[in-house]
Amino acid sequence: MAKVWVLAESAGGKVSSLSLELLTKARELGDTVEAVAWGADTASIAGDLGAHGASTVHDLGDLGTSLPGVSVAAAIAAAIEAGTGPDILLVGQSYDGRDVAGRLSAKLDKPVLTNVVGLAAGEPPVASHAIFGGATIVEATFTGSAPFIYAVRPKSFAAEPSGGSATVAPLSVPETGATNAATVVDRHVEERSGPQLDEAAVVVSGGRGLGEAANYAMIEELAKLLKGAPGASRAIVDAGWVPYAYQVGQTGKTVKPTLYIAAGISGATQHMVGMKGSKNIIAINKDQEAPILQIADLGIVGDVHKVLPQLIEALKARS
Amino acid sequence: MIGNAGDMNVVVCVKQIPDPANPGSLDANNNLDRSSKLIIDDSDMYGVEMALQLVHAAGSGEVSLVSMAPNGETAGLRTALAMGAEKAVLVSDDTLKGSDALGTAKVLAAAIKRIEGADLILAATESSDGYTGTTPVQVAEILGLPSVTFAKHIEVDGSTVKVQRQTEAGYDEVTCPLPALVTVTAGVVEPRYPSFKGIMAAKGKPLDQVTVADLGIDAAQVGGDGAGQKITNVTAAEARKAGEVVVDEGDAFQKIVAFLDQLKVI
Numbered sequence: 089m090a091k092v093w094v095l096a097e098s099a100g101g102k103v104s105s106l107s108l109e110l111l112t113k114a115r116e117l118g119d120t121v122e123a124v125a126w127g128a129d130t131a132s133i134a135g136d137l138g139a140h141g142a143s144t145v146h147d148l149g150d151l152g153t154s155l156p157g158v159s160v161a162a163a164i165a166a167a168i169e170a171g172t173g174p175d176i177l178l179v180g181q182s183y184d185g186r187d188v189a190g191r192l193s194a195k196l197d198k199p200v201l202t203n204v205v206g207l208a209a210g211e212p213p214v215a216s217h218a219i220f221g222g223a224t225i226v227e228a229t230f231t232g233s234a235p236f237i238y239a240v241r242p243k244s245f246a247a248e249p250s251g252g253s254a255t256v257a258p259l260s261v262p263e264t265g266a267t268n269a270a271t272v273v274d275r276h277v278e279e280r281s282g283p284q285l286d287e288a289a290v291v292v293s294g295g296r297g298l299g300e301a302a303n304y305a306m307i308e309e310l311a312k313l314l315k316g317a318p319g320a321s322r323a324i325v326d327a328g329w330v331p332y333a334y335q336v337g338q339t340g341k342t343v344k345p346t347l348y349i350a351a352g353i354s355g356a357t358q359h360m361v362g363m364k365g366s367k368n369i370i371a372i373n374k375d376q377e378a379p380i381l382q383i384a385d386l387g388i389v390g391d392v393h394k395v396l397p398q399l400i401e402a403l404k405a406r407s
Numbered sequence: 408m409i410g411n412a413g414d415m416n417v418v419v420c421v422k423q424i425p426d427p428a429n430p431g432s433l434d435a436n437n438n439l440d441r442s443s444k445l446i447i448d449d450s451d452m453y454g455v456e457m458a459l460q461l462v463h464a465a466g467s468g469e470v471s472l473v474s475m476a477p478n479g480e481t482a483g484l485r486t487a488l489a490m491g492a493e494k495a496v497l498v499s500d501d502t503l504k505g506s507d508a509l510g511t512a513k514v515l516a517a518a519i520k521r522i523e524g525a526d527l528i529l530a531a532t533e534s535s536d537g538y539t540g541t542t543p544v545q546v547a548e549i550l551g552l553p554s555v556t557f558a559k560h561i562e563v564d565g566s567t568v569k570v571q572r573q574t575e576a577g578y579d580e581v582t583c584p585l586p587a588l589v590t591v592t593a594g595v596v597e598p599r600y601p602s603f604k605g606i607m608a609a610k611g612k613p614l615d616q617v618t619v620a621d622l623g624i625d626a627a628q629v630g631g632d633g634a635g636q637k638i639t640n641v642t643a644a645e646a647r648k649a650g651e652v653v654v655d656e657g658d659a660f661q662k663i664v665a666f667l668d669q670l671k672v673i
């Protein structure tokens with residue numbers, strides 16, 4: 089049966105939840121599951137990777153100031169050429185994951201199935217994709233030979249530990265030359281307090297219907313009262329009201345909270361694809377025809393400038 | 408690949424897509440239906456604008472476009488030429504129908520090679536209709552160039568491009584020697600509207616239409632046959648049913664509070 093490699097991304101000594109989701113799924117797709125990791129301290133994440141199903145962690149070591157895409161793709165390609173690589177490679181549809189998939193695909197002359205939201209075992213595995221804002225599900229697979237590369241969207245699978253452990257084995261990065269010339273000279277972290285947007289149990293998002301940037305404070309206040317995270321539609325990210333890290337949707341974060349509140353958001357397909365999986369949805373929109381009201385469990389046809397302050401007052405009165 | 412010293416030559420990959428305002432559909436072969444009039448992908452307007460600004464800042468050089476589209480479609484390219492780009496290469500060929508991202512990258516890379524002296528290649532992080540988001544990096548690999556994806560700010564300083572690259576946590580400042588490929592996010596700049604003068608001028612600008620054979624690409628490498636992937640099933644997703652819709656009469660917030668109570672989030 090197949091050997092599956094999973095791209096294990098980590099930050100600050102913590103494996104990304106997306107990578108753990110992929111490891112969990114990988115256990116259904118092949119009999120050997122291994123991870124590919126890089127960074128200054130790979131040993132510290134090997135435990136978590138092993139616990140989620142990786143038997144080996146192929147460690148590229150510290151890539152220094154280079155962007156990971158070129159080096160990671162080169163190392164995987166070299167392993168494949170040496171006959172020690174995977175039959176199936178799962179990468180997350182993340183910034184670096186997409187770089188790795190694109191580089192590797194062109195290097196090996198193999199296609200990639202991207203925006204995968206489901207995978208069913210098979211030779212090769214069949215991927216599902218949500219298109220037209222999630223209204224249609226397309227299943228697709230490869231017609232050629234291995235290796236098969238899949239780029240998977242976050243939150244497509246649940247991460248569940250298997251209780252295993254992993255051994256760490258070094259994997260060398262071949263000479264990459266001119267393609268690897270991009271250098272990170274500085275890293276900026278945008279501070280935000282409270283739970284992470286893609287991990288919060290409650291997400292409160294605001295859109296253009298808020299009218300102006302200052303009104304976003306109502307979204308932050310409501311999120312805080314509900315111990316949730318504030319989010320946003322792309323319209324107000326593009327307008328510069330909030331940083332990109334707040335964006336929910338196709339080109340932003342995928343969220344699946346217990347409760348999603350959309351205030352002044354129309355419900356464009358590209359927004360919905362990022363929040364449709366929420367357990368419960370409350371929408372406040374002054375337009376009865378707004379698409380978001382068609383998927384809301386509780387839809388309020390009303391003005392955010394009236395409803396939000398009243399709601400905030402009521403919640404404050406109770407706490 | 409570097410052109411004359413001091414010149415800044417930028418090539419922008421431009422996709423021409425069905426108007427996203429209309430609901431999309433699949434054709435008989437389960438490809439996205441592209442038979443309607445195509446327009447420039449909004450996501451590429453940012454690349455075109457960025458390119459124009461970089462050339463302007465450098466003082467000399469030009470912006471060229473490359474596009475792959477069915478039926479000799481030029482409407483989207485004309486929009487970008489009207490914004491100020493100087494010339495375009497359009498690859499249009501029936502054998503390209505059903506191409507996947509890698510096939511498209513092979514075509515775009517070959518088209519870019521037709522343009523002399525490209526210092527910088529810009530593309531959107533992903534197209535609005537297909538959004539695989541791998542094509543630009545595949546182009547870079549085929550051309551042997553470094554790449555920086557997800558740029559939210561770009562500056563060129565001599566023979567170096569400086570990029571603010573979006574990350575999960577914020578952004579990284581990345582520098583890269585030219586020539587290089589950079590993908591831009593929406594909002595990196597505010598695209599200009601083509602002026603009337605620009606629209607008139609665009610009509611006379613060079614638009615080189617080529618075929619797969621002209622590019623020296625083996626037709627088996629591209630199109631549906633070269634794609635190496637196939638659709639096995641298409642189904643309607645389970646629809647999320649609408650719940651209760653209440654018109655606010657001044658007390659709708661109480662409905663919300665009751666709902667929150669029921670969910671035990673308060």
Ligand SMILES: Cc1cc2nc3c(=O)[nH]c(=O)nc-3n(C[C@H](O)[C@H](O)[C@H](O)COP(=O)(O)OP(=O)(O)OC[C@H]3O[C@@H](n4cnc5c(N)ncnc54)[C@H](O)[C@@H]3O)c2cc1C
Pocket residue numbers: 294295296297298299320321322323324335336337338339340341351352353354355356357358359362372373374375378390391392393427449450534535536
């Ligand atoms: C390739 C691509 C990718 C995209 N990716 C994303 C993405 O990741 N995330 C995303 O969100 N979008 C994305 N978009 C953009 C998307 O198509 C929409 O443009 C965007 O989601 C609209 O944001 P909005 O709902 O805030 O604004 P609008 O669509 O302008 O809606 C504002 C809503 O507010 C309501 N409103 C106005 N005033 C009030 C009031 N006083 N009280 C209550 N309601 C009010 C209006 O009725 C309206 O429904 C993408 C688009 C493209 C082309």
